[in-house]
Amino acid sequence: MEDLSQTTTITPLKNDIVTSCPLYCFIRCSNGMIATVDPDDWCRLHNFKWHAKKSRGGWYAYRKITVRNRTRYIYMHRSIINPSKDFHVHHKNGMTLFNAKNNLEILDPLVHAIMTKFRSLQRKKLTT
Numbered sequence: 001m002e003d004l005s006q007t008t009t010i011t012p013l014k015n016d017i018v019t020s021c022p023l024y025c026f027i028r029c030s031n032g033m034i035a036t037v038d039p040d041d042w043c044r045l046h047n048f049k050w051h052a053k054k055s056r057g058g059w060y061a062y063r064k065i066t067v068r069n070r071t072r073y074i075y076m077h078r079s080i081i082n083p084s085k086d087f088h089v090h091h092k093n094g095m096t097l098f099n100a101k102n103n104l105e106i107l108d109p110l111v112h113a114i115m116t117k118f119r120s121l122q123r124k125k126l127t128t
Contacts, residue, residue, distance in 0.1 A: 024100055027061070027076075035061040035097045041080050050076065057120075058096030077104055088112040094119060 025042035027035045033052035037045060048063045061076035077089045077099045083106045090107045091098065107115070 029061050033059055033061070033097060035076055035099055037076070037080065037099050038101050041099070041101070045076065045079065052097065056116075058091075058094070060096050061099065080104060081106060090115060 023039075024036045025039050025046075027037060027042065027046055027050055029035060029050045029052035031052055035050065035052070050061045050063050052059045052061050054060075062073045063076075065072050065074060075089075077091065077096075080099055080101060081089050081104045083089055086109075087106045088109050090105050090112050092103050092105060095103070
């Protein structure tokens with residue numbers, strides 16, 4: 001069994017990579033934000049150039065691709081969990097750059113909207 005008490009460092013392959021720890025790895029986005037992923041996803045995702053943008057109250061990691069002269073955005077959390085286009089990916093803890101598999105779940109759009117609204121109302125109660 002692997003000893004998880006010691007920090008494991010994965011040698012960066014590009015400038016936008018940050019070292020990793022045994023449980024999670026980190027990918028630096030172009031504007032300095034850092035996304036957290038599982039080590040197996042890091043191996044697949046770290047070679048892309050990632051950006052972060054604020055949307056719907058949170059920061060999301062994404063990359064750009066060009067298809068038939070059109071720019072498309074591929075979101076990191078959708079790349080990891082790979083839902084069909086009809087479903088949403090929910091960040092359980094609300095931290096939208098924390099893209100570990102145990103923090104992501106696939107939800108029906110209506111259920112996701114209700115959960116998001118509920119979380120928003122909870123935050124308002126805590127601040128008032």
